[in-house]
Amino acid sequence: MKLSIGGVCKAGESKNYHTGTWRTFKPVVDNDKCIKCGICERYCPDFCIDIKEDGCHVNLDYCKGCGICAHECPVKSITMEV
Amino acid sequence: MKERISVIEGSMAVAEAIRACNPGVISAYPISPQTHIVEYISDFVADGTYKGRFVRVDSEFSAASAVHGASAGGARAYTASSSQGLLLMCEVLYNSASTRLPIVYTGVNRTISAPISIQPDHQDTMALRDTGMIQIHVESLQEAYDAHIQAFRIAEDEDVLLPVMICMDGWTLTHAFEPVKRFSDKDVKEFVGEYKPVQFLNPKNPITYGAFADEDKLMEFKYLMVQAHEKAKEKIVEVASEYKEKFGHYDGGLIDEYRTEDAEIIVLAMGSVVSTVRAAVDELRESGKKVGLVKIRSFRPFPKEAIIKACKNAKLLAVIDKSLSLDVGGILVSDVKTTFYNEDKKPLIASFIAGIGGKEINRKVVKDIVADAEEIAQKGKVEKDSIFVNLNTQFI
Amino acid sequence: MTETKKTLFASGHRACPGCGVPIAVRSILNATGSNVVVVSSTGCLETFSSPIDLSSWEVPWIHSVFENAPTVATGVLEALNSKGNPNNTKVVAICGDGATNDIGFGALSGMLERGDDVLYICYDNEAYMNTGVQTSGATPYGATTTTSPSGEYSFGRDRTKKDLCRIALEHGVKYVATASISDLKDLERKVKKGLEVEGSAYIQVLTTCNIGWGFDSSRAVEVARLAVETGVFPIYEYENGELTNVKKLKEKKAAKEYLSCQKRYKHLFADEEKNKEHLDYIEQLTVQNVTKYGILASK
Numbered sequence: 082m083k084l085s086i087g088g089v090c091k092a093g094e095s096k097n098y099h100t101g102t103w104r105t106f107k108p109v110v111d112n113d114k115c116i117k118c119g120i121c122e123r124y125c126p127d128f129c130i131d132i133k134e135d136g137c138h139v140n141l142d143y144c145k146g147c148g149i150c151a152h153e154c155p156v157k158s159i160t161m162e163v
Numbered sequence: 164m165k166e167r168i169s170v171i172e173g174s175m176a177v178a179e180a181i182r183a184c185n186p187g188v189i190s191a192y193p194i195s196p197q198t199h200i201v202e203y204i205s206d207f208v209a210d211g212t213y214k215g216r217f218v219r220v221d222s223e224f225s226a227a228s229a230v231h232g233a234s235a236g237g238a239r240a241y242t243a244s245s246s247q248g249l250l251l252m253c254e255v256l257y258n259s260a261s262t263r264l265p266i267v268y269t270g271v272n273r274t275i276s277a278p279i280s281i282q283p284d285h286q287d288t289m290a291l292r293d294t295g296m297i298q299i300h301v302e303s304l305q306e307a308y309d310a311h312i313q314a315f316r317i318a319e320d321e322d323v324l325l326p327v328m329i330c331m332d333g334w335t336l337t338h339a340f341e342p343v344k345r346f347s348d349k350d351v352k353e354f355v356g357e358y359k360p361v362q363f364l365n366p367k368n369p370i371t372y373g374a375f376a377d378e379d380k381l382m383e384f385k386y387l388m389v390q391a392h393e394k395a396k397e398k399i400v401e402v403a404s405e406y407k408e409k410f411g412h413y414d415g416g417l418i419d420e421y422r423t424e425d426a427e428i429i430v431l432a433m434g435s436v437v438s439t440v441r442a443a444v445d446e447l448r449e450s451g452k453k454v455g456l457v458k459i460r461s462f463r464p465f466p467k468e469a470i471i472k473a474c475k476n477a478k479l480l481a482v483i484d485k486s487l488s489l490d491v492g493g494i495l496v497s498d499v500k501t502t503f504y505n506e507d508k509k510p511l512i513a514s515f516i517a518g519i520g521g522k523e524i525n526r527k528v529v530k531d532i533v534a535d536a537e538e539i540a541q542k543g544k545v546e547k548d549s550i551f552v553n554l555n556t557q558f559i
Numbered sequence: 560m561t562e563t564k565k566t567l568f569a570s571g572h573r574a575c576p577g578c579g580v581p582i583a584v585r586s587i588l589n590a591t592g593s594n595v596v597v598v599s600s601t602g603c604l605e606t607f608s609s610p611i612d613l614s615s616w617e618v619p620w621i622h623s624v625f626e627n628a629p630t631v632a633t634g635v636l637e638a639l640n641s642k643g644n645p646n647n648t649k650v651v652a653i654c655g656d657g658a659t660n661d662i663g664f665g666a667l668s669g670m671l672e673r674g675d676d677v678l679y680i681c682y683d684n685e686a687y688m689n690t691g692v693q694t695s696g697a698t699p700y701g702a703t704t705t706t707s708p709s710g711e712y713s714f715g716r717d718r719t720k721k722d723l724c725r726i727a728l729e730h731g732v733k734y735v736a737t738a739s740i741s742d743l744k745d746l747e748r749k750v751k752k753g754l755e756v757e758g759s760a761y762i763q764v765l766t767t768c769n770i771g772w773g774f775d776s777s778r779a780v781e782v783a784r785l786a787v788e789t790g791v792f793p794i795y796e797y798e799n800g801e802l803t804n805v806k807k808l809k810e811k812k813a814a815k816e817y818l819s820c821q822k823r824y825k826h827l828f829a830d831e832e833k834n835k836e837h838l839d840y841i842e843q844l845t846v847q848n849v850t851k852y853g854i855l856a857s858k
Contacts, residue, residue, distance in 0.1 A: 084383055086324055087263035088376060088611055089362055092369040095571030095608070095615040103576065123743055124780050126581040128570045143570040147577030148777030161777070187641030188634060216637040220630060221669030228627035228666065232598065232634020235621050238641045240634070258623050364596045364619035364635055366648055371614035373605075373622030380611060 100127060104146035106161040112136030114158035121150035121159060164410065165347040173304045173336040174199030176343045177243070177269055177329075180311035182213045183351035186267075187238030187358070190218040190229035194248040195281050196333035197271040201243060223248035227255035234264035235372050237363030239315065241266070245333055246273035249287045253294065259326050260295030261384065262372060263391070265318035266326040267311065270298070272434065272485075273333040274520045282521020283333040285434065285485040288462075289494050295388050296326040297395055298463040300433040304341040307331050309406065309414040315355045316402045322394040324361070330462070332435040334521075346410055354409050392464040399461055417466035419458040420473045422448060426455030428536050429474050429510075431499060432483040433459045436517075436524050440483070443529035454533055459495065467502045479511040481536040485518040492516065492549035513539050517552035528552060567593060572615040573607040577776025579740045579766035579783060580604050580682050584653060586743040587680060587764075590750035593618055595649045596639075598632040600658035601625040603689045604682065626663040628652045629670035632677040649678065649754050656683040659763075660696030660721045671730035674758040678750065681723065681761070684768040692771040696721040699791070700844065701837050702823045704771070709826035714837050719844065727761040728797055734760035735797040740767065741784035742794070745806070749796065765792045773822020785817040790845035793852045807856040811849050814842045 115136040122130040122137075129140040130150060137158070139150075151159040171179075177200050181189070191201035207213035215238075218229050223244045230240035244252060249270055259266055270288040274280050288298060297317065301307045307329065314327040331337060362370060376384060396417060403415025421441055423429055430440050437458040447454045457473050459466070474480055484493025491497060496514040503509040515532050518524045532552060539545055567588035574581050580603055588595075597620045599605045605622045608615040623631045632652045639648055659667060659681040670677060686704045687693040693706040694716055703715040727735045734756040738746040746764055753760035767783045769776045786792040787806060791814060794806035818824040818841065827834040849855055 082612065084380060084387060084611075086361070086387075087261065087372070088374050088384060089262075090371045090374050090612045090614050092371065092614060092619075093569040093617040095569050095573075095610075095613045098571040098573075098610075098613050100571055100573065124582055124740075126574060126576075126578050126779070127572075128566050128568075128581075128585060140570070145576035147779070148775070149577055149779050152777035153780055188637045190634070190637075216641045218633060218637055219673075220633075221665055221672070224627065225630040225633075225666050225669055228623060228630035229634040229637070231623050231627070232621065232631035232636075233638040233641075234634070235631075236596070236635040236638025238638035240638075254624055255627060262623075363638075364621055366594045366596070366619055366646070369593070369617060369619045371609055371616050371620050373620075374609040374611045374614060375606065376611050 099142045100145050101142045104144055106146040106148065106163060107141060107144060108139050108148070108150050108159045109162050110137045110139065111158045114156050116156055118155060120153050120155065124149050124153050164350060166344055168342050168344045170340050170342050172199060173307055173331065173339050175203050176304045176308040177311055178203035178207065179345055180308045180351070181241055182207050183348040184239070184312060184315050184355045185352060186215055186241040188216045188218065188230060188233035188240045190220055190226045190233070190242045192220050192223045192226045192244070192248065194223065194245045196273060196337045197243045197245040197248070197269065199337060200269060200271070223251040224255060227252035227259065230266045231255055231259045231262070231264060234259070234266045235262065235364055237360045237365065239358040241268070243269035243271060245271035246275060246287045250275065250290055253291060256291055256294040256296060256326070261388065263324040264326060265324055267314045267318055268326065268328040269311070270328045270330040271333045271337055272330055280520050281333070283335055284519050284521065285330070286487065288328065288330045289486040291328070292463060292494070296328050296463065297461070298328050298330055299461050300330045300459065301336070302435055302437040302458060304336060304339065304343050306414050307336060308343050308345060312351055312355060313402045313406055313415050317395060317398050319358065320398050321361055323391050323398050325388070325391055325395060330434065335435040354406070396461070396464050396466065415460070417461045418469045418473060419460065421456040421458070423455035423457060423473050425453055427453040427478045428481060428533060428540060429455045429457055429477045430481045430483065430529070430533065431457045431459060431495070433462060433495060434485065436483060436485070439524060439526055440529050443526040443533070446526065447530060447533060452533070465498050470499065470502050471506060474510060475506070475508050477510045479513060479536050479540040481513050481515055481532055483515050483517050483524070483532065487516060487519065511540060511543070511545050513545050514549045515552050516549050522553060567617040569615045569617055571613065573610070574603070575770055577769045577779045579684065579768065579779050582740045582743070583682055583746065583764050583766050586746045587651070587653065587750050588618060590747040591649060591651055591754060594646060595651055596621070596635050598628045598635060598650065598652045600628040600654040600663055602655035602658055603684070604653060604655065606689055625658055627666055628654045628658060628663060629666040629677070629679060632679070633670055633673070633675045636675055636677055650676070652677055652679045654679070654681055656681055656685060656697035657687045657695040660723055668730065671727055671732050671759050671761070674731070676758055678753040678760045678762070680750070681763045682766045683763050684766050684771060685720070686771050688768050688771045701827055701841055703826060704823070714834060715826060724761065724763055728800060731800070732759050732761050733799055736762045737792065737794050738762060738764040739783045739787050739792060739794060740765065741780050741787060742806070745794065771823070773825070774820055778820070782820065785812070785820070788812045789814045789817040790848045790854060791817050793848045793854060795852050802852065805852045805854055808854050809856055811845070811855060814845045
C-alpha cells in the first residue's frame with residue numbers, strides 16, 4: 082500500500098477492522114422472545130444488529146460487547162454471555 | 164499581450180495579481196502592514212471585479228482555517244497576514260502543508276513582539292520555516308506581482324501540491340510606490356489556468372481528510388513532502404521560464420546572481436534589502452572591489468546546489484540575516500553553512516545580523532558589512548559567530 | 560468481508576465499548592443523507608473514526624486541528640458557493656464539548672456571527688474524554704474529572720456548565736436545539752430542521768461516556784435518559800429566538816437519581832451531610848431548568 086497525497090483516504094474502510102476481537106461478553110438473542118421493536122438496533126454503537134423477519138441478528142465481527150442492546154431490550158430477549 | 168506600466172502601491176500590485184488569478188475563496192483578518200492588500204481586495208469585491216467568495220473572519224487563525232477548508236473543498240484559495248498574525252496561523256499552516264493543500268499566502272514580513280513593533284524584519288516568516296510550505300522572498304513590487312501569479316502554478320502542480328508563501332517586507336514593499344508592469348486579468352488567467360483539484364471534498368466521491376497516522380507511517384508522510392520540495396525546485400525555475408515566454412521578462416527561479424563571476428566576496432541576502440546590496444555592489448565594483456551578490460528567492464525549498472554553484476569560488480560569503488535564532492545566530496546563514504559543510508571546496512562564511520526590528524540597512528551599511536568581510540577574508544578566519552550590525556551599544 | 564449494515568458511518572470504528580458518540584453520529588448522518596460534507600475537530604470522534612485507511616466516514620469528511628472546525632466548515636461552504644453549489648450540498652460540523660466551549664469558542668462565535676450556512680453539532684460528553692477525562696467548560700457542577708478531582712479541599716468541578724445554547728441564541732442563530740442519545744428520532748428530526756434553516760444552526764446532543772462518567776457500558780442510553788428525566792439536561796428547541804418546543808415530563812425525577820449512578824459524583828454521596836449544599840444546589844439547578852423551559856406537562 083502506497084501512502085496517498087496528504088493522508089487522504091477512502092470512505093468507510095474501517096469495515097476492514099474487526100472490533101469484535103475486543104469483546105469479553107457477547108449478546109445472545111432469544112428470538113422466541115424478540116418482538117422486533119428495533120430498539121437494540123438503533124442504540125447499538127457499533128451497528129451490529131439487524132432486525133430481520135426471523136428476529137434479531139448480531140454481527141459479532143464488530144460487536145464490542147458493551148451490553149446496551151441487552152440493557153435496553155424491553156422484553157429481555159438478549160443476554161450477555163461469555 | 165496587453166500590458167500596462169504605472170506607478171502603484173506594492174499592496175495594489177499583490178491585490179491585482181490575486182484578482183487576476185481568481186481564487187474561489189479569499190479570507191482575511193487585518194494586521195499592519197498587510198492591511199492594504201486586503202483593503203484593495205475588498206474594493207474589488209465591492210466594485211464587482213473580484214467575483215469569488217471573500218470571507219472576513221475573527222482572527223488570522225480563522226483566516227488560515229477558512230482557506231484550509233476552502234482548498235480541501237476544491238477551491239483555489241488565498242490569504243495574507245503578517246507578524247503576530249502569521250504566528251497565530253502557524254498551527255494551521257503545518258496542517259495545511261501536510262494535507263498538501265495548494266494555498267497561496269502573502270507573508271508580509273514584520274518583526275515579532277516583544278517589544279511590540281510594526282517594523283519589518285524576517286522573524287515572522289522564519290518561524291514558519293518548517294511548516295512544509297514553500298517560501299519565496301521578493302525584492303521589488305514587480306517581483307511581488309510576478310511571484311504571486313507564479314505561486315499558484317507552483318503550488319497546484321501535481322508533483323508539488325504544497326502551499327506557497329510569498330514573503331515581502333512590510334512597508335518597504337507593501338506601502339512603496341514603484342512602476343509595475345501588469346498584464347490583463349484575462350492573460351494572467353490563461354497563464355495560471357483553471358483550478359482543477361486532484362482531490363477534494365465531494366459527496367460523489369467521499370474521501371477522508373485529516374486522518375491520523377501511527378509511527379509506521381508518519382515519517383513516511385514527511386519524506387513524501389521532502390520529495391515534493393525537491394520537485395518544487397525544478398518547478399519554480401520552470402514556471403519562471405514559462406512566465407518569461409508568455410510575458411516577456413524573467414522574474415523568478417531559486418536564486419539571482421549579480422556580478423558573482425570573479426567575486427571574492429559575495430553578499431547573500433533576501434527580500435527588499437537585495438536592491439540596496441545591488442546598488443552598493445555597483446559602487447564597490449567601481450572602486451575596483453571584487454564583490455558580488457546572491458539573492459536567495461526560494462528560502463524553502465532551499466537552493467543548495469544553486470548556491471554552491473554560484474559561490475564556491477568566492478573567498479568569503481557575507482550573509483545578511485534579518486532574523487535570529489538566539490545564541491546560534493542568523494537563520495539564513497545557518498542554512499548556508501550547512502550547505503557547504505560537506506563540500507571539499509568551501510568559502511569562509513560570515514554572519515551579519517542586520518535590519519532587526521526595521522533597523523535601517525542603506526548602501527553605507529552594506530559597504531561597512533563588505534569592509535568587515537574583507538578584513539575577515541584577509542585574516543582567513545571567521546572569529547565571531549555573528550556580527551550585529553549597528554548595534555546601539557549605549558543602550559546596552 | 561462480512562455483510563455490514565448500510566450506514567453512512569461504518570462499523571469498525573474504535574470508540575470505546577458503549578460510547579454514546581457513534582450512536583449520535585449515525586443518527587445525524589441518517590438525517591443529513593449523503594449530500595453533505597462533515598467537518599470535525601480533534602477529539603474522541605476524530606480519533607476513533609479516522610486512522611489512515613480505516614476511516615469510518617462514508618461521507619466526505621475533514622479534520623484539521625482542534626480549534627478550527629467552525630472556520631474550516633466556513634471554508635468548505637464557501638468553496639461550494641464559489642461554484643454555485645449546484646447540488647445544494649450541506650455542511651455540518653460535529654465537534655466535542657471541549658472544542659466547542661473552550662478552545663474553538665472564538666472560531667465558533669465568528670461562524671455564528673457571520674451566520675454561515677453550517678449546522679454545528681456539539682456532541683457533549685462533558686469533559687475532555689480523548690485525553691483522559693479533564694474538565695472542560697461543559698463539565699457540570701460537582702463532577703470530578705482528572706483535573707478537578709475531589710479531596711479535602713475540593714468537591715470536584717466548582718463552576719456550572721457553560722450554557723452554549725444561550726450564547727448561540729445571543730448571536731441571533733435561527734435554530735438552536737438540544738437533544739439526547741436517549742431519543743434518536745428527536746435528534747434526527749432536529750438535524751433535518753437545522754439543515755433547513757438558512758444560516759447557522761446549533762444543536763447540542765448529550766452523548767454519555769461510561770469511562771469518564773463511571774457507569775457500566777450497558778447503561779449508556781439509560782443514563783442519558785435519566786439526565787433528561789431529572790431536568791439535568793433539558794431538551795428544547797428555539798426557532799428565530801423563540802422557545803418553540805420542549806420535551807415534557809410527566810414528573811421530574813430527583814437529580815440524585817441521576818448523580819448517584821455515576822462514579823464522577825460518588826464523592827458527594829460518601830458524606831451526604833457534608834455535601835448537602837452541593838447536592839441541594841444541583842437539585843436547585845434542575846428545578847430552575849424545569850421552570851425556565853416549562854418542562855412539566857400540565858395535568
